[in-house]
Amino acid sequence: DAGVTQSPTHLIKTRxxxxxxxxxxxxxxxxxSWYQQVLGQGPQFIFQxxxxxxxxxxxxxxxxSARQFPNYSSELNVNxxxxxxxxxxxxxxxxxxxxxxxxxxxxxxxxx
Amino acid sequence: xxxxxxxxxxxHVQEGEDFTTYCxxxxxxxxxxxxKQRPGGHPVFLIQLVKSGEVKKQKRLTFQFGEAxxxxxxxxxxxxxxxxxxxxxxxLHSNDYKLSFGAGTTVTVRA
Numbered sequence: 001d002a003g004v005t006q007s008p009t010h011l012i013k014t015r016x017x018x019x020x021x022x023x024x025x026x027x028x029x030x031x032x033s034w035y036q037q038v039l040g041q042g043p044q045f046i047f048q049x050x051x052x053x054x055x056x057x058x059x060x061x062x063x064x065s066a067r068q069f070p071n072y073s074s075e076l077n078v079n080x081x082x083x084x085x086x087x088x089x090x091x092x093x094x095x096x097x098x099x100x101x102x103x104x105x106x107x108x109x110x111x112x
Numbered sequence: 113x114x115x116x117x118x119x120x121x122x123x124h125v126q127e128g129e130d131f132t133t134y135c136x137x138x139x140x141x142x143x144x145x146x147x148k149q150r151p152g153g154h155p156v157f158l159i160q161l162v163k164s165g166e167v168k169k170q171k172r173l174t175f176q177f178g179e180a181x182x183x184x185x186x187x188x189x190x191x192x193x194x195x196x197x198x199x200x201x202x203x204l205h206s207n208d209y210k211l212s213f214g215a216g217t218t219v220t221v222r223a
Contacts, residue, residue, distance in 0.1 A: 090155070
């Protein structure tokens with residue numbers, strides 16, 4: 001079975017641009033979560049979606065938004081990119097809420 | 113905000129020695145999960161603890177959940193080079209069910 005897949009793997013953007021990151025969960029998993037990981041730190045919670053509804057939001061500005069589609073895949077959108085948005089963005093899926101997370105390999109975003 | 117603190121940040125271990133990493137939360141946790149991230153990789157689930165005082169073992173790894181469900185520890189015995197990586201605890205807070213990760217303990221092993 002395929003694991004969690006994320007695209008693209010790497011991305012370079014300039015300040016002020018917009019970015020869309022994509023995630024396909026493990027087949028049968030209904031929940032998708034997004035995390036931001038800066039080098040040397042733990043993953044920071046951004047969003048959790050379950051059955052296409054937002055179930056949790058972390059302390060991130062409104063420039064960050066996400067959605068989950070009927071096939072349970074998900075997109076993370078970031079508008080008006082700042083230098084500080086440079087990070088590894090991790091998507092994780094789980095079969096149900098509050099269960100163990102399976103992480104994708106992440107999208108490394110660099111904002112110049 | 114709710115935080116999960118993890119110490120030490122770095123652990124340099126002689127191969128064959130034991131070490132422990134500790135995790136503390138400011139609020140009561142519904143459960144705590146542990147993940148391992150190898151250099152250049154992504155976090156991989158190790159274990160989940162749910163009950164107060166719970167202890168679980170995976171070969172050389174022993175995980176504990178505190179009686180008050182606010183702290184946890186991971187103890188590794190007879191460290192091997194395969195143990196290299198960063199170990200994260202992640203606590204699920206009882207009041208909002210958000211999973212908060214600690215900053216991690218990065219382990220290096222001297223052969």
